[in-house]
Amino acid sequence: MNVTQEKSLAGLTGSAAKDSRIRRSKLASPLITLAHGGGGKAMRELIDDVFIDAFSNPTLNTLEDQARIPLAELARLGDRLAMTTDSYVIDPIFFPGGDIGKLAVCGTVNDLAVGGATPLYLTCAVIIEEGMQVETLRRIVASMAETARAAGVSIVTGDTKIVGRGSCDKIFINTAGVGVIRQNHQLGANRARPGDRILVNGYLGDHGAAVLNARGDMHLSSPIQSDCAALHGLISVLLAAAPGTRFIRDATRGGIASVLNEIAEASACGxxxxxxxxxxxxxxxxxxxxxxxxxxxxxxxxxxVAVVPEAEAAAALQALRAHPLGREAADIGAVLADGHAGRVHMQTVFGGKRIVDMLIGEQLPRIC
Incomplete structure (x- = not known):
């Protein structure tokens, strides 16, 4: 987010400052109990001491049932509103390179950014299992707050539910995001054209491997860390270097294979x-x-995964590699003519080709 955008965002939230009323209730219990979801004093203590303390901003601190955002300020940042929502149910909730809180913020920021939007606001709804350690919850919330601040977004409203033991696995998080799409950006899988190049911004599969290894079931020793990161800054760099970019998608569940198949199907190309x-x-x-x-x-x-016109691919790749999150960016292939419609294949290192089909089922359960 550039300085102008930061000032605009400050203007969006600043109008609520005079109505802000940060509450000071303190949480006494070291464990989450069903009372913390009952709507009374215990719930107020949980919200004040854990969530408001970490996420504090003028819009959130009014503690209304909704965040109130001036439309005129949003309109100055772009010509369309972008909204997304996602739920996060990962096991384990802490893993090398991240945790469920960081994952929730980065995942939602990225879902906005790949559409060409500037992410601005997030919501945070949590479902917490009775008996969870409060300090564990604090770690997750602190991670969310730190990640949101680094990404230049505000968490402006939320919800908390407590369920009985065994009704969920520790904690589930839902985040919704709001952003504004810059003018003149039109991105979509159906826009891919024969000759376009397929770019990725670095090493693939790190998150899935890191999470599986963190479970300890295989007892393998490995330094693999999740690549969990907010990509909106990188995407801004890409779009500036390659304004004709056709499509961008973060390759989460199903990996790049699923993204490539979505492009092939939507564009009727290979x-x-x-x-x-x-x-x-x-x-x-x-x-x-x-x-x-x-x-x-x-x-x-x-x-x-980005689909970029061939004429802009070199500039796009150079721009990606100049960014900290794109140093290992690569051009991995191309969009083919209509005769290959809907099919994805890979040239192997042995000189042959193999079909890369859509994944059936899940290789790894609960990885995001």
Whole structure:
């Protein structure tokens, strides 16, 4: 987010400052109980001491049932409103490179950004299992707050529900996001054209491998960390360098294989990628070989797939590689003519080709 956008965002929230009433209730219990979802004093203590303390901003601090955002200010940032929502149910809730709180913020920011939007506001609704340690909840909420601040977005409203033991697995988080789409950006999977290049911004499959390894079921020693990151800054750089970009998608569940199949189906074109050009860490390759997994289907939380006109591909790749989140960016393939409609295949390192189909079922449960 640039300085102008930061000032505009400050203007959006500043009007609520005079109505702000930060409450000071303190939480006494070290464990979450059903009383914390009952709507009384215990619930107020939980909200004040854990959520308001971490997410504090003028819009949120009014503690109304809705966030109130001036439309005139939004209109100055773009010509369309973007909205998204997602739920996060990961096991384990803490993993190398992130946690469920960071994941929730980054995932929603990215869902806005891949449509060409500037992310501005998030909601946060949590379902918490009775008996959860309050300090564990504080860690998650603090991570959300830190990630939101770094991304330049505000968490402006939310909801808390407590359920009995065994009714959920520790904590589930739903976040909705609001952003504004810049003028002249039209992105969509159906816009891909023959000759376009397929770009990714770095090593693939890190998140899926890191989460599976963190579960400890395989007792493998590996330095793999999740790539969880907010990509809106990187996407701004990409769109500036390649304004003709056709499509962007963050490759989460189902990995890049699912994204590529969505492009092929929506555009009625084919796609060919090269195994030799597809960036994978040796650790992830080895991990997948041991477990019989295909890294093309592993989830990512900080990687995007972009379809860029061939004439702009070199500039786009250079811009991506100049950004901290795109240093290992690569051109991995191309969109093919109509004769290959709806099909994705990979040129293997052995000189053959294999079909890359849509994933049936899940390789890994609960990874985002």
């Amino acid at each position: 796609i060919e990628i090269a195994e030799a050009a597809t960036p994978l860490r040796q650790e992830v390759k080895g991990f997948c070989e041991i477990l019989g997994l295909d890294p093309l289907y592993l989830a990512n939380e900080g990687k995007l």
